[in-house]
Every structure is written in structure tokens, then in C-alpha cells.
Amino acid sequence: MTKSRLFCLVVVLGSVFMILFIIVYWDNVGTANFNLHTSFSKSLSPHSGGEQTTTSPTIENDHASDIDRFLDSFLNFATTNNELQSTKPVKEPIKGPNSLEENVRGYDWSSKTKLEEGALDQELIQQGRKLTLQRFCENSSFDYPTKNRAFDDIPNKELDHLIVDDRHGVIYCYVPKVACTNWKRVMIVLSESLLDKKGVPYQDPLLIPREDVHNSSSHLTFNKFWRRYGKFSRHMMKIKLKKYTKFIFVRDPFVRLISAFRSKFELENEDFYRSFAIPILTRFSNRTNVPTSAGKAFSLGTKPSFSQFIQYLLDARTEEQQPFNEHWRQIYRLCHPCQIDYDFIGKLETLDEDAPQLLRQLNMDSLFQFPPSYRNRTASSWEDDWFSKIPLEWRQKLYKLYEPDFVLFGYPKPENLLHV
Numbered sequence: 001m002t003k004s005r006l007f008c009l010v011v012v013l014g015s016v017f018m019i020l021f022i023i024v025y026w027d028n029v030g031t032a033n034f035n036l037h038t039s040f041s042k043s044l045s046p047h048s049g050g051e052q053t054t055t056s057p058t059i060e061n062d063h064a065s066d067i068d069r070f071l072d073s074f075l076n077f078a079t080t081n082n083e084l085q086s087t088k089p090v091k092e093p094i095k096g097p098n099s100l101e102e103n104v105r106g107y108d109w110s111s112k113t114k115l116e117e118g119a120l121d122q123e124l125i126q127q128g129r130k131l132t133l134q135r136f137c138e139n140s141s142f143d144y145p146t147k148n149r150a151f152d153d154i155p156n157k158e159l160d161h162l163i164v165d166d167r168h169g170v171i172y173c174y175v176p177k178v179a180c181t182n183w184k185r186v187m188i189v190l191s192e193s194l195l196d197k198k199g200v201p202y203q204d205p206l207l208i209p210r211e212d213v214h215n216s217s218s219h220l221t222f223n224k225f226w227r228r229y230g231k232f233s234r235h236m237m238k239i240k241l242k243k244y245t246k247f248i249f250v251r252d253p254f255v256r257l258i259s260a261f262r263s264k265f266e267l268e269n270e271d272f273y274r275s276f277a278i279p280i281l282t283r284f285s286n287r288t289n290v291p292t293s294a295g296k297a298f299s300l301g302t303k304p305s306f307s308q309f310i311q312y313l314l315d316a317r318t319e320e321q322q323p324f325n326e327h328w329r330q331i332y333r334l335c336h337p338c339q340i341d342y343d344f345i346g347k348l349e350t351l352d353e354d355a356p357q358l359l360r361q362l363n364m365d366s367l368f369q370f371p372p373s374y375r376n377r378t379a380s381s382w383e384d385d386w387f388s389k390i391p392l393e394w395r396q397k398l399y400k401l402y403e404p405d406f407v408l409f410g411y412p413k414p415e416n417l418l419h420v
């Protein structure tokens, strides 16, 4: 064997070894410790260390320096722009990775301020929500389709609601009709994924045009990973799911349906009229000629009723033709709560407390305020009224359809709607 052949052989073997090493390393990071809903004592902020730093110090450090860079730039920005600057006094960020544990173990916090007590209550609320979710994910008597599917078996297209911000290590699963426009705005600003007309990343969430907020090309979502990472995309997802702070906002499922109906069928919306109102009217109203455009239908006062909408949801043909539209698709199908270990579960019903708490948890509360909502929000108290005209049997079937969302997120069964 000549010297050059030997050299080639060494190079080839070396490369093979490196590739194997990388694959094994990724496997370790990706699957070891990737326990679903088992580690609830871990620190609230994944950036603050704990067991997570031990697996991959390099990634953690890169990540930390990313955060530092962001915070620096944000601080610089905040001092030059009064609009974004919080008017509230700057609060103490939640201290250290162990503060929660200390509190739970009876740490004396009597000397703390009202504000800190509020933060503690919020942490306990989060613990409660996560425990409820964990309990039902583990409870084998409680079942629903896809519940026991592994993360690897979730098709890519069902991961299209998970928005990733690599700059701060945040993942948000958006649920339409649950303040998602504003959280998407926040994600765009954090990840600098969209440039304004001057070519500068948007820094004020409220300046982002609504159509851009909902344009999927403004966001990096899990279903796009294959383009970037090829066959390593699942590994990358798992690494990010393990390292990043994952949050979700949920809402009472029946109230969410009312809200979806109001915004997509009571307001003139050409796309929703063509895709959904026409099939609903054709199937469930006795009209022989259904108007072909929203404009015509609205001038004639022809709209699907809430009851026809419910009929459409219960009709087996609907799901056979295509999966539920995201505005009424169940949260468990959008966000896979038994496969993804969410660090923060917010509720629309307590948005005013949960949004600041999440920003505190992300250490962004002094830099950033959640945009206020000006929309005419559907109130939970309207539920009885809206469902009073829906036959009891339909209400019971509808509950079954949305039961996992009620149970997993701790919404009480609406008994008064389910009995005579």
C-alpha cells in the first residue's frame, strides 16, 4: 500500500468516525432525558441551568450569549425609544433556578412585597395546570385519538403551529381564537423574522400589519425544519424542545367555538364564506340556491346559524373531506400537549395575569409589554345563551368531540349544558 493510499484511508475512516460521533451525540442530546411530563420539579426557566446544562455545555453557552446579545440590543433600543419602555417600575426578575423549590418547601416569604407574592401565586397556578395535564396524559383510562402517539410519529404538517424563536430559545404553539395575533406579533419581534419597509426588523409588535402577522412566511415553524436541517430535522426539534421555553395559551373550548363562529361567519369574510359557509348552507339549510359570494350572501342576510355550524362540526363528512380548520380544530390536535412538555400554560380567561407572568418568566417584562387587545372579546358568560338553541343531544356529542381539551386544560365539564 502506498503512502498516499494509506493517507486516503485514514482520512476516510476519520470522516466516518466523525459522522458517527455526530449522530451518536445528537441521539444522546435528542433522546436521553427527553422525558415527557416527568420532570416537573425542574426550574421554571431553562436558561437558568439545572440538569439541562450538563448534557451540552457548548449549545447552552451559545444560546446564553445569544440572549445576552439580544438583551443588550433591546436595552439600547428601550433607552432610545420611550414608547416601548415600560411605564411600570422595573420589577425584580424571579430569582435563581431554585426559588420555586424554596417557596414550595415552606420558605418564609412573609417579608416579600405584594408583587412577589403575586408572582408566587402565579407560579403555583402554573404548577397546578402542568400537574393536571401530566396526570391526564399519564392516566390510561382517559383516552383520545393520537394520545399515545410518539413525537416522532406526528406528521410534519401537524407541527405547523409550533413557532420557534432561536434568538431567545422560545417556542410558542399558537391556538387561533386565543390571543394568537398578539403572541405571533411578539414572536416576530423577538425573532426579528420580519423586516419593515425600511428593511429593519420590527421592534414594536403593534406596527406589524395584521396580514403579515398571519402570513406563515413570517414565522419559523417546526414543519419547515426539513428544508433547513434535512434528515436531522427531528433531532433538531427535539433538541429545541428540550432546551427552549415552550408556551401555549388555551381557552374554554365551547367559548372558543362561539368566538370562531362570530369572527368567521358573522363578519363578512370571503375566504371563509366560500370554503365553509357554502358547504354549511348547502348541507343544512333548505335553500335551493345558496349565494355564491359573501358579498351577495350578506346583502341578502343569508348566513349560517350557530346551530348549523354545530351540525357541520358533528357531521362525519366534515372530517372526511379535510381536517377541521385551525379556528375550530381541537387544541390537542394543534399543539400535542401529551407529547410536548409545555413550560407555561396560559389561559385567555386570565390573560391579564398570565401575559405579564410569562414575560417575567422569559425575563422580558421590563423590556416589553403584551399588546392590549381592543377586540370585542367573546365573554364566557354568553355560553348558556348561545347553546340554549342547540339540541341537548348535539351538545353532548359536541362535548365528546372537545372533551380532551376540557380535561387536559382543567376546564370544568359544562354540566348545565349536558343535562335536561
Ligand SMILES: *[C@@H]1O[C@H](CO)[C@@H](O)[C@H](O)[C@H]1NC(C)=O
Residues within 6 Å of the ligand: 135, 139, 140, 141, 142
Ligand atoms: C383517570 O381518568 C378516568 C377517566 O377520565 C377518571 O375517571 C379517573 O378519575 C382518572 N384518574 C386519575 C388518577 O386522575
Ligand SMILES: *[C@@H]1O[C@H](CO)[C@@H](O)[C@H](O)[C@H]1NC(C)=O
Residues within 6 Å of the ligand: 211, 215, 216, 217, 218
Ligand atoms: C406572504 O409573504 C410572502 C413573503 O413576504 C409573500 O410573497 C406572499 O405573497 C405573502 N402571502 C400572502 C397571502 O399575503
Ligand SMILES: *[C@@H]1O[C@H](CO)[C@@H](O)[C@H](O)[C@H]1NC(C)=O
Residues within 6 Å of the ligand: 284, 285, 286
Ligand atoms: C328543512 O325542511 C325539512 C323538511 O322539509 C324540515 O323538516 C326542516 O325543519 C327544514 N329545515 C330548516 C332549517 O328550515
Ligand SMILES: *[C@@H]1O[C@H](CO)[C@@H](O)[C@H](O)[C@H]1NC(C)=O
Residues within 6 Å of the ligand: 262, 376
Ligand atoms: C360586540 O359583539 C356583540 C355581539 O356580537 C355586538 O352586539 C356588539 O355590538 C359588539 N360591540 C362592539 C363595540 O363592536
